[in-house]
Structures are given as C-alpha cells and as structure tokens.
Amino acid sequence: MIVEQIKKDLISFQKEKRSTEISSLRMLLSSIVNREKDKRLKLSQDFSEEELILKSQLTEEEVLEVISSEAKKRKDAIEEYKKANRVDLIENESLELKTLQKYLPPEMGEEEIRNIVKQVIEEQKITDMKGIGILMKEVIQKTKGMADGKKINNIAKELLS
Numbered sequence: 001m002i003v004e005q006i007k008k009d010l011i012s013f014q015k016e017k018r019s020t021e022i023s024s025l026r027m028l029l030s031s032i033v034n035r036e037k038d039k040r041l042k043l044s045q046d047f048s049e050e051e052l053i054l055k056s057q058l059t060e061e062e063v064l065e066v067i068s069s070e071a072k073k074r075k076d077a078i079e080e081y082k083k084a085n086r087v088d089l090i091e092n093e094s095l096e097l098k099t100l101q102k103y104l105p106p107e108m109g110e111e112e113i114r115n116i117v118k119q120v121i122e123e124q125k126i127t128d129m130k131g132i133g134i135l136m137k138e139v140i141q142k143t144k145g146m147a148d149g150k151k152i153n154n155i156a157k158e159l160l161s
Contacts (some may be wrong), residue, residue, distance in 0.1 A: 002063045002103055003032060009102075024096040028103075031066050032058060061144070064104065068145040071100045108147045110155070116142050117155050129160050 006025055013021040040056035047055055058066070074097035081089045108116075120138045124131065132153075139152050 002060060002067070003029075003058075006032075006103060020092060020095045021099045024099045028067065028070055028100060031070055032063060035062065035066050064145050067100055067103050071097055071104060074100065105146050108143060110151065113139075113143065113147050113151055114155050114159070116147075117152065117159055121159060126160065129157070132156055132160060135160075 010025040074093050078093045126135050
C-alpha cells in the first residue's frame with residue numbers, strides 16, 4: 001500500500017537527513033490522517049466503533065487523491081513564486097513536488113487526454129461550451145488523477161470552440 005511505502009521512505013530520508021523530503025512526507029502523512037478523520041466523522045453516526053475503524057481507512061484511490069491534491073498545491077505555489085520571482089522558494093517547492101510525484105501514477109500525455117475528451121464529447125453529445133461542466137466531470141472521473149485539470153479544461157475548450 002502507498003501509505004506503508006511513504007512511511008518507509010520517511011524513515012530512510014530521516015536516516016539520510018534530507019530535511020525537505022522529510023517535511024513534505026510528514027505533511028503528506030498528516031493530510032492522509034486528516035482525510036481519514038474526516039471520513040470517520042462522516043461515518044460515525046452509522047457504524048459501531050469496530051466497524052468505524054475499518055470503514056474509515058482510506059482506499060488506495062483516496063490516498064492517491066490526497067497525494068494529487070498536495071502535488072497540485074505545490075504546483076500552484078511554484079506558479080505564484082515564479083510571478084514573485086522567488087527562486088529560493090521555487091527550488092524548495094519543486095523538490096517537494098518531485099518527492100510527492102514518486103507516489104503518483106505517471107501523468108497522461110496530451111494525446112491520450114484529447115482522445116478521452118473526444119470520446120466523452122461523442123458519448124454525451126456535447127456540442128457547445130454549455131456542456132463543459134458535464135464534460136469536465138466525466139473526463140476527470142475517467143482520468144482518475146492521471147491528468148491535470150487545467151490541461152483537460154484547455155483541451156475541452158479547444159475542441160468545443
């Protein structure tokens with residue numbers, strides 16, 4: 001499971017005294033635990049304590065969503081730091097992003113995304129920009145974190161206009 005691998009990597013980074021990787025993995029583990037707590041809170045009214053412990057554990061897919069969310073935060077921060085011309089902070093965020101990306105599946109290429117968008121457009125019979133919400137929802141479900149939302153949106157707009 002991904003969480004066990006993250007914990008093993010954290011221990012090895014601690015032995016190697018790699019502070020940036022340590023902090024990014026600690027932050028990631030914290031986000032995963034917070035997601036589990038949120039899930040447990042939502043389920044707490046419907047299940048007993050024993051069932052709750054089992055049902056509140058995150059699936060691999062949910063863990064990947066958390067990792068993807070954290071990676072997106074790093075990408076956004078990098079963009080903001082580029083605008084502010086803060087090279088020192090860009091390097092740190094880039095290293096954190098690189099650490100997080102090790103746990104994500106490889107991103108889809110533009111051509112793969114384009115094919116999925118075309119397929120959804122045909123399936124849903126979307127003809128104009130009014131249907132972009134439905135299109136985005138379907139494509140994001142099909143790509144499951146392997147494609148950036150901005151890329152999907154740009155391709156969708158291009159194909160619909």
